[in-house]
Amino acid sequence: MDLRYPALLVAGIIAIAAAAGAWVFYQRKITVRFEDGLRAANTSIVRRLPLYRRLRILSAAAVVLFALSTAGALICTLIAASRPYTSESLRTGVKKRDIMLCLDISTSVYEQNYDIVDYLEEIVRGLDGDRFGISIFNTTAVQFVPMTDNYDYVIDKLEELKTFFQVQKNYMEKFGDYYYIEQIPDDELPLFYQYQDEMDYIASGTEVNNSGKGSSLIGEGLAAALYGFPRLEDTERTRMILLSTDNDEIARKTPVVSLPGAADLCADYDVRVYGIYPGADRFSYYYSNLANEEVYRESTEKTGGIFYETTQDIPVADIIRDIEAVEAKSVESVVLTRRNEHPELSFLPLVIFLSISLLTGAIVKK
Numbered sequence: 001m002d003l004r005y006p007a008l009l010v011a012g013i014i015a016i017a018a019a020a021g022a023w024v025f026y027q028r029k030i031t032v033r034f035e036d037g038l039r040a041a042n043t044s045i046v047r048r049l050p051l052y053r054r055l056r057i058l059s060a061a062a063v064v065l066f067a068l069s070t071a072g073a074l075i076c077t078l079i080a081a082s083r084p085y086t087s088e089s090l091r092t093g094v095k096k097r098d099i100m101l102c103l104d105i106s107t108s109v110y111e112q113n114y115d116i117v118d119y120l121e122e123i124v125r126g127l128d129g130d131r132f133g134i135s136i137f138n139t140t141a142v143q144f145v146p147m148t149d150n151y152d153y154v155i156d157k158l159e160e161l162k163t164f165f166q167v168q169k170n171y172m173e174k175f176g177d178y179y180y181i182e183q184i185p186d187d188e189l190p191l192f193y194q195y196q197d198e199m200d201y202i203a204s205g206t207e208v209n210n211s212g213k214g215s216s217l218i219g220e221g222l223a224a225a226l227y228g229f230p231r232l233e234d235t236e237r238t239r240m241i242l243l244s245t246d247n248d249e250i251a252r253k254t255p256v257v258s259l260p261g262a263a264d265l266c267a268d269y270d271v272r273v274y275g276i277y278p279g280a281d282r283f284s285y286y287y288s289n290l291a292n293e294e295v296y297r298e299s300t301e302k303t304g305g306i307f308y309e310t311t312q313d314i315p316v317a318d319i320i321r322d323i324e325a326v327e328a329k330s331v332e333s334v335v336l337t338r339r340n341e342h343p344e345l346s347f348l349p350l351v352i353f354l355s356i357s358l359l360t361g362a363i364v365k366k
Contacts, residue, residue: 104245137221275300
């Protein structure tokens with residue numbers, strides 16, 4: 001506990017002590033002399049009475065308590081005026097990370113995406129000062145979670161994505177081999193439509209104009225994630241994008257921006273892109289249709305990020321852990337000292353001393 005103005009308390013105590021000393025000195029100088037009225041004889045008899053002695057002791061005690069409580073009230077007032085406070089060190093997140101998770105939610109990447117959001121839940125629970133956002137895309141990009149440090153909200157949204165990717169998995173395992181709805185047996189149609197409805201809750205916004213533009217427009221998805229960062233011109237924070245895609249772009253029109261073009265934008269704003277790519281051993285059934293892996297690798301590495309390929313030996317959990325560890329080294333934190341004032345510490349004693357002073361003052365007066 002410290003005082004903002006300790007000199008005020010010291011000066012006040014000195015003044016109170018000086019006033020008390022002067023009052024005592026003055027009282028000693030006072031001599032009682034008879035000046036007028038009737039004289040009383042045999043007063044010693046009265047002084048020996050038990051009642052008189054009790055009243056005299058009570059009066060003396062009241063005077064002492066009155067003096068002490070008045071002094072205490074004055075000291076409490078001085079302490080309040082001196083503004084007592086405690087210091088608290090705050091580690092701010094002003095210079096910590098902004099992390100954007102950018103997910104290609106087309107059905108070909110559901111297993112990798114599920115693993116990513118599942119492991120990221122534990123990472124988010126341990127964040128302190130970092131901000132987190134989620135952008136999802138297919139034909140169109142959707143900001144699923146704006147950049148925030150409300151980790152409970154982020155975890156709730158990650159849980160929603162886990163449910164979505166689990167439904168995607170169920171859907172693909174059950175109906176992935178059908179090219180047309182007419183091929184699905186009638187008794188399985190209710191389940192098919194149920195899965196469609198459950199997936200539409202998340203995916204419908206990412207499939208706007210799907211028939212006209214195509215699907216998995218990766219460059220546009222990455223660019224949208226980039227512009228999801230608040231105040232891109234601010235260079236005081238470390239920014240990173242975790243991009244999950246198979247780079248299998250099926251564009252029916254020329255995209256607004258390509259993956260290399262979006263990577264150039266990220267590099268211009270000093271945003272690192274960490275690309276996570278499904279390995280052939282996990283997704284062999286469609287691997288032959290994947291676009292050039294090197295384009296994805298070169299695009300991420302030009303931003304200062306790293307390209308990762310998930311395999312049985314290198315699971316998603318290890319990749320995320322590696323990214324988290326690398327980025328943590330570049331974090332700068334700012335420690336601020338905040339002063340918390342505590343006027344309540346002197347308020348209660350002041351009330352007590354004033355109450356005692358008023359009570360004893362009334363006794364002395366009688």
